[in-house]
Amino acid sequence: MRIGLSYDLKTAITGRHTNDDALEEYDSPETVEIIAGALESRGHTAVRLGGGVPLLDKLRREKLDMVFNIAEGRGNYRSREAQVPSLLEMLEIPYTGSDPECLAVCLDKPLAKKLAAAEGIRTPKWLVVADQGEMDRAAWQGFPFPAIVKPAFEGSSKGIRLTSLVADARQAQQEVRRILEGYRQPVMVEEFIDGDEVTVGIIGNRPPKLVGMMRIIPKKKVEHFVYSVEVKRDYVNLVDYESPVRLPAKVLDMMESCSLKAFKTLGCRDFARVDFRIGGDGMPYFIEINPLPGLGSYSDLIIMATKMGWTHHGVIGAVLEAAVERYPQCRAA
Ligand SMILES: Nc1ncnc2c1ncn2[C@@H]1O[C@H](COP(=O)(O)OP(=O)(O)OP(=O)(O)O)[C@@H](O)[C@H]1O
Ligand SMILES: [Mg+2]
Structure with a gap:
């Protein structure tokens, strides 16, 4: 297949930034190259599209069978992650990942929590x-x-x-x-839920399955751990990652069922990552769900998956396969 790659590079975002973390969610060229490499190693042609306004022309010009989407969207709109999938739906181009509604709802943390809570998912x-x-x-x-x-x-x-x-x-x-x-x-x-922090990776649709779980453990004992922007930037020196997670089986089972329930309730597709903290009562509390989790080598989902025996290319391939399964015209291609 000719697969377009939609993404927003940090270097493509122009204008004045009010915060030093304004570009934090955007991707690096290395991530794009890894995804392109994974697609090409499966015999596809990867067409680098980028994002923003120039994407509009490219989508109309290129003859694409599908788009592998990691574009975060532009601006600080709460539905920015829905921008590219909305365009793709309008142009009837199949794409990987969740649909505009899911992406918009999940980026709105209070709204996502309301829906999760209504389904009985414990949240702070x-x-x-x-x-x-x-x-x-x-x-x-x-x-x-x-x-x-x-x-x-x-x-x-x-x-x-x-x-x-x-x-x-x-x-x-x-x-x-x-x-x-x-x-x-x-x-x-x-x-604030002051216990262990665990993130759960999910891939697939029928049914969605766990990639694994990963506990984020501060290297230095701190009174109240927060996986803040400062910690994420210096994760090599500040945290250890444990996967598989060594916590009681009952807690792991609860996180598995809560994350799959959140995936379904919020209408996620193909892949997602769900963040939990364990409360003083030993129960997992849902913090948020990311239907467009990072796919760079420094991203939690990839770190977790490689600890669980996946290759980086294997994760990209599994996301693509999950998406292809949803489109009869791609299955035949
Ligand atoms: N209610 C909470 N109790 C304890 N810690 C929390 C809580 N909410 C957030 N945190 C801490 O802050 C971190 C970031 O919060 P959250 O996951 O909501 O933000 P995010 O920016 O969407 O993260 P991501 O990088 O996963 O997209 C969490 O990983 C956790 O360490
Ligand atoms: Mg998070």
Whole structure:
């Protein structure tokens, strides 16, 4: 097949950035080359498309059988991840990964949590503050502190700093102000779950299956661990990754069923990564689901998969296969 590759490189994003983590979610040329290599090793032709406005012409010009999509989208819109899949649907080009609705809903963390909670998935308590007025009226009394304050529509730990963990309403309000001003979007204040951090990888559709689970363990014992943007940037020195996870079988079973339930509830396709923290009650708490998790060699899903015996190319191939299965015209190609 001729497979287009849609992506947004850090270097392609121009304009003034208000935060030093503005480009955090965007990809590097190495990731694009690994994906292209994986597609080519399976006998396909990889057509590098990029993203943004130039993608529009390329999509109309190139004769493509399918698109392998890792484009994060442009701007700070909560549905930016849906931009490229929406175009592909309009042009009737098959593509890998979740559809616009799923991508938009999952990037909106409070909305995704609402849907997950409605299905009985345990998730930390939260409140959302959209502006200064709402901050003054918010139900601070009785909110379970400590809490973590994060932008409502971000990934890659954007906006999540060492200061994001707050002990009381006064500190929380200070952080809410920082995010409102710096990230121009609503802020979520969420009960801090102080136990182990585990991320779960899923690939496939009929049925979706676990790639594995991975515990993120700080190298230095810290009082309250946050997998912040600072930690993610220096992960080699700051964290150890454990996969398979050595936690009680009961906890692992609960995370497996919760992550598959979240995948289904939120309408994910082909692949996703689900983040959990384990509470003081020993129960896993759903933090968020990423229907477009990073596929670079430094990404959690790839680190986990390689620890579980997959190759990097193998993961890309499995995502492609899951997508191809959904399109009769691609199965025949
Ligand atoms: N309620 C919480 N309790 C404890 N830790 C939390 C909570 N929410 C977030 N964190 C910490 O902050 C990190 C980033 O939060 P979250 O996963 O919501 O952000 P993200 O930017 O979407 O991440 P990703 O890079 O996975 O897209 C988590 O991995 C975890 O360490
Ligand atoms: Mg996360």
